[in-house]
Structures are given as C-alpha cells and as structure tokens.
Amino acid sequence: MRYRLLLWAGLAAFLIDQISKYLVVHVMRVADGEIDVLPPLLVFKYGENRGINFGLFQGNSDAARWVLIGVSLAICIGVLIWLRRVTPSKFMLFCGGLLIGGALGNVVDRLLYGYVLDFLNMSCCGINNPFVFNLADVFIFAGALGLVLFDNKKPS
Template sequence: MRYRLLLWAALAAFLIDQISKYLVVHVMRVADGNIDVLPPLLVFKYGENRGINFGLFQGNTDAAGWALIGVSMVIAIGVLIWLMRTAPSKLILVCGGLLIGGALGNVVDRLLYGYVLDFLNMSCCGINNPFVFNLADVFIFAGAIGLVLFEGKKAS
C-alpha cells in the first residue's frame, strides 16, 4: 500500500514531537529555567502557546483552544483527503505525513494541557529571537513547504 509512507511519516513526526516535549519539559524541567544547548543559536526555553505558530492569535478562552483544535483537524484531514485523491510521489507523501503528524502533536498538547508546549528558541547574529516553538511546528512548516515546492514533480 503506497500510503504506508504517509502513515509512517506522520507517526514518526508525532512521536518525535511528543517524546521531545516530554523529555525537555518533564524530564529536563525546562520550566525551572532556560537550558543553553548551543547559545545563542539553540536554547531550550519554556513556553505555553495558546495561539498558533510564534504565539500569534493568542486566545486564553476554552472556545479559542477548541477552535484551534478544529482548524488543525480540518487541515490534517483536508491534506489526507487531497493526498488520497491524487497520485502523490513518495516525497509528497512524506511531506504530507510530516504536516499531519505535527498538527496532531499540537492537537494532543491542547487536549492534555490546554495549550501547546514550546521549548525551542533560536537566535543568531546579534538578533535576539523572543519566540519559542517545538518540533511539531518544524514538521508542519517543512511539510507545508514541501507540499508547495514538490507538488507536480516526478520524485517517485
């Protein structure tokens, strides 16, 4: 079955995201203080994101949280339906899986905590980036960019 690649990519993105959050937030206890990994390029910094990527559209109400869960699910299901109605390349299936797995990782956070756990902060070249994000955000972004860049390309 060709769509196994989609499933495996989604599962890998989801598990990597959830395991990384568990390790950094609950085991390394980043909420107790920042962890310099490769400062300033990479710092683990605790964040609770009640909005979308980079803290945009912050909403502290239950309704806002459920709306964001709904939007994430609609996008994930939409991408899945679109991929199943076409003859996507293997690369497109992986990109779609990354996007879906990342979206589901953030949905699980909202269901468990009421917000998305973020812990990655990257700054460089004298620019202090105040935003934190997580690996699900990276997978969503990479998957979406890949779907745009590689759609229609023959990379089976």
C-alpha cells in the same frame, strides 16, 4: 499499500514531537529555567502557546482552544483528501505525513494541557528572537513547504 509512507512519516513526527516535549519539559524541567544548548543559536526556553505557530493569535479562552483543535483536524483531513485526489510522489506522502504528525502532536498538547508546549528558541547574529516553538511546528512548516513546492499537479 500506497500510503504507508504517509502513515510512518506521520507516526514518526508525532512520536518525536511528543517524546521531545516530555523529555525537555518534564525530565529536564525547562520551566525551572532556560537551558543553553548552543547559545545563542539554540536555547531551550519554556513556553505555553495558546495561539498558532510561533505564538501568533494568542487566545486564553476555552473556545479558542477548541477552535484551534478543530482547525488542526480539518487541515489534517484536507491534506489527506488532497493527497488522495492527486498522484502523490513519495516525497509528497512523506511531507504530508510530517504535516499531519506535527499537527496531531499539537492537538494532543491542547487536549492534555489546554495549550501547546514550546521549548525551542533560536537566535543568531545579534538578533534576539523572542519566540519559542517545538518540533511539531518544524514538521508542520517543512511538510507544508514540501507539499507546495513539490506538488506534481497530476490528478489521479
């Protein structure tokens, strides 16, 4: 099975994202107050993201929630179609899995809570970053970057 790596990378990204959110939000109860991990470089800070990555395009309407779920699912399908039309390297399959797994992790949050749970905050060098994000966002960004940078452009 040629796409096994895509499946396993996607499943790993999804599970790591969901488990991390559960542990930090529900077990460590970050909503009760910030948790300094390696301050200021890494702080757990509770956030409810009703927009897209890093809190962009915030919207509180139920319609916006369903539009973002639809866009996320369309992107997942688009990535799958694209990877089937080219001869993807193993690295491309891995990156596609990261992107899809991260996107589906955020979709599950929107379905369960109506928003995406965020908890990671990183600041450095006197710059105070106000944004919070989650591991799904990291997987989406890394996966998309990897797909763009390492696309081998060979149609199948």
